[in-house]
Amino acid sequence: xxxxxxxxxxxxxxxxxxxxxxxxxxxxxxxxxxxxRQLPSQGPEYVIHGLTSNVNNRMASLAIAExxxxxxxxxxxxxxxxxxxxYCIRSSGGSNYKLTFGKGTLLTVNP
Amino acid sequence: SQTxxxxxxxxxxxxxxxxSLECTVEGTSNPNLYWYRQAAGRGLQLLFYSVGIGxxxxxxxxxxxxxxxxxxxxxxxxxxxxxxxxxxxLCASRDNYGYTFGSGTRLTVV
Numbered sequence: 001x002x003x004x005x006x007x008x009x010x011x012x013x014x015x016x017x018x019x020x021x022x023x024x025x026x027x028x029x030x031x032x033x034x035x036x037r038q039l040p041s042q043g044p045e046y047v048i049h050g051l052t053s054n055v056n057n058r059m060a061s062l063a064i065a066e067x068x069x070x071x072x073x074x075x076x077x078x079x080x081x082x083x084x085x086x087y088c089i090r091s092s093g094g095s096n097y098k099l100t101f102g103k104g105t106l107l108t109v110n111p
Numbered sequence: 112s113q114t115x116x117x118x119x120x121x122x123x124x125x126x127x128x129x130x131s132l133e134c135t136v137e138g139t140s141n142p143n144l145y146w147y148r149q150a151a152g153r154g155l156q157l158l159f160y161s162v163g164i165g166x167x168x169x170x171x172x173x174x175x176x177x178x179x180x181x182x183x184x185x186x187x188x189x190x191x192x193x194x195x196x197x198x199x200x201l202c203a204s205r206d207n208y209g210y211t212f213g214s215g216t217r218l219t220v221v
Contacts, residue, residue, distance in 0.1 A: 043203070
């Protein structure tokens, strides 16, 4: 039970922004929101994570709703190399936490 | 940053044969280590995790076992492979800075 809901697939055009939604309506106050992506035949790659505030890094931005029941991963300018399966994961803190993956969103980027 | 070494990249094994997949970690100490499996067209399923040498937790009952003989070494094994063991096996390591995944082993049981 991944405890997050994402669309199965999304499409975008190259050079355009992409907003990937994730619903985590049962999130607890100490759960972090993580985003990973997986390119074909590769292991997942860390994208970004956050707790309450919006987060930015060189790969993407993470916008977290005020009630924390949903979040959006934002790729500011999609490239063909961004085509991948994107996983939204919630996990509790602590030394033993485990990432439980759902099915993710398959992002297709059109040239 | 952490680096995960997994080998082999691909493996074809007959049903009933043994299996040993090795994962080693560089760039960190005392990490949590994980084995995931991804069947064709499916998501990642957590198989085992370890918080220290000799400490293994199994997430699902199955034909596989795991061992951690050293701090940065994690081994996935089977005495007799089944067809259903086919899949993409990923090792992951977690330290204070986050999760890092290896490049995976694609196992085909024939």
